[in-house]
Amino acid sequence: MVSDSSAVGEQGREIPDATVARLPLYHRALISLHRSGASTVSSEELATAAGVNAAKVRKDLSYFGSYGTRGVGYDVGQLLEEIRNDLGLQHPRNCIVVGTGNLGAALLSFGGFKDRGFAVVAAVDVDPARVGTTIGGIRVGHQDDLAGLVEANDVAIGLLTTPPVAAQQVADELVAAGVRSILNFAPTVVEAPEDVVVRHVDLASELEILAFHEGRREPIAPAS
Numbered sequence: 001m002v003s004d005s006s007a008v009g010e011q012g013r014e015i016p017d018a019t020v021a022r023l024p025l026y027h028r029a030l031i032s033l034h035r036s037g038a039s040t041v042s043s044e045e046l047a048t049a050a051g052v053n054a055a056k057v058r059k060d061l062s063y064f065g066s067y068g069t070r071g072v073g074y075d076v077g078q079l080l081e082e083i084r085n086d087l088g089l090q091h092p093r094n095c096i097v098v099g100t101g102n103l104g105a106a107l108l109s110f111g112g113f114k115d116r117g118f119a120v121v122a123a124v125d126v127d128p129a130r131v132g133t134t135i136g137g138i139r140v141g142h143q144d145d146l147a148g149l150v151e152a153n154d155v156a157i158g159l160l161t162t163p164p165v166a167a168q169q170v171a172d173e174l175v176a177a178g179v180r181s182i183l184n185f186a187p188t189v190v191e192a193p194e195d196v197v198v199r200h201v202d203l204a205s206e207l208e209i210l211a212f213h214e215g216r217r218e219p220i221a222p223a224s
Contacts, residue, residue, distance in 0.1 A: 025050040030080040042073035089117030097123040099162035108136035147177040164188035
C-alpha cells in the first residue's frame with residue numbers, strides 16, 4: 001500500500017509530498033479569487049488566501065513551471081487551469097460512497113465536491129433499511145452490486161465510511177472492482193496492493209491532536 005505516490009515535475013525534479021499536499025489549498029484559493037473576478041494574484045496574496053507563506057508558494061509552483069511575472073504576479077485563470085491539470089482534474093473524478101450511515105449520508109449530501117472536480121455518482125450499503133433509498137440525489141445500491149456500479153459509472157475513487165470491522169473487506173472489494181484510489185474514513189488501517197493509493201482520514205485522531213494543543217495551553221496544576 002502507498003499513502004502517497006511520488007511525482008515528478010518540470011525538468012524531472014521530484015515533487016515533495018508537502019508540495020502536493022498544498023496544491024489543494026492553492027486550488028481552493030484560486031477558485032475563490034476567480035469567482036471574485038480577480039484577474040491576477042501575487043504570490044503574497046495567494047499565500048495569504050491559502051494560509052501559507054509566499055516563499056513556499058513560489059517554490060511549490062516552480063515545480064510545475066509556473067513562475068509568474070515580476071511586478072504582475074500570476075494570471076488567476078491560467079494558474080487555476082494549471083493547478084487543476086497538476087491535480088489530475090482535467091475531467092471530473094467519479095466517486096462511490098461505501099457505507100451510508102451518518103458520515104456517508106453527509107458526504108452524499110455535500111454540494112462542494114463538484115466545484116473541486118469530483119462527482120459522487122454511486123453509493124452502496126448492506127443495511128436493508130438504507131438500500132433502495134435516495135440520499136443527496138443518489139440511489140443507494142447493495143454492496144453486492146459494488147463491482148457493477150464501479151464499472152457502469154467509471155468510478156475512480158472509493159470513499160470508505162463503514163464501521164472499522166468491515167473496512168478491510170470493503171477495501172478488498174474496491175480493489176477487486178478496479179478502484180485504485182481509496183479515501184478511508186473508518187478509524188482503522190486498511191491494507192492494499194502497492195499500486196493502490198490509500199488516504200486515511202481519522203476525525204477522532206484530529207480531535208486528539210487539537211486536545212493535545214489545548215492541554216498545553218492550560219495552566220499546570222501545582223504539585224500537592
